[in-house]
Amino acid sequence: MIRVAIVDDHPIVRAGMRTVLNTADDITVVAEGTRGADALSLTAAHRPDVLILDVNLPDVNGVEVTRQLRAQKISTAILILTVHNDAQTIFGLLESGATGYVVKDDALETLVNAVRAVARGESWLSPTVARQVVARATSHAQTPKGSEDASGLEPLPLTPRELEVLRLLAQGLDNTAIAARLVVTTRTVQNHVSAIYDKLGVASRTQAALIAIQHGLVQVPHTGKPDDAT
Secondary structure, three states: OEEEEEEOOOHHHHHHHHHHHHOOOOEEEEEEEOOHHHHHHHHHHHOOOEEEEEOOOOOOOHHHHHHHHHHOOOOOEEEEEEOOOOHHHHHHHHHHOOOEEEEHHHHHHHHHHHHHHHHOOOOEEOHHHHHHHHHHHHOOOOOOOOOOOOOOOOOOOOOHHHHHHHHHHHOOOOHHHHHHHHOOOHHHHHHHHHHHHHHHOOOOHHHHHHHHHHOOOOOOOOOOOOHHHO
């Protein structure tokens, strides 16, 4: 079972999410809260697989909550749920270590799939958010092709195999699919992903994928529809 905690200060929103998630056989809601402090205490107490976190909370905002949880090395995937799709909020949260970002306009329709994806270690971005992520990443990749790294950025400190794993990760493949593609074990892929995170200084697949896009390792269509909801 995927264990989920919900922190949102709107009772109707929480009730709607709880109802949707409880329809899934593989998801259970283990805790609910209304404040940033609740997010911190409930995550520490219950260690849920996924924390669904609203950005605008009465005490501590979602960006600060995300930073604090990541600083504590808590492995819970953080799925942001908000009405905001402005660049400052989006990138502040993603750079703080959020695993997914769901805009409330499409939240209930996609919430179950989003929870499953981030619980698997993948990323999930609403289409409007994905458009901005891709636009920002590719805007830094318009560089001469004769350089050692086609992006014009410093070459990534990764082995050839790690670069291959990063490329597939950025295309939206989960660890099992990457293992099948490379004909290795899932544990081997997990080790490569951990090494990639350490070398790049990132905490999520979203952040790693952004770097892959910036360095021209993967081409992402400007459709606003992320492959495999990544």
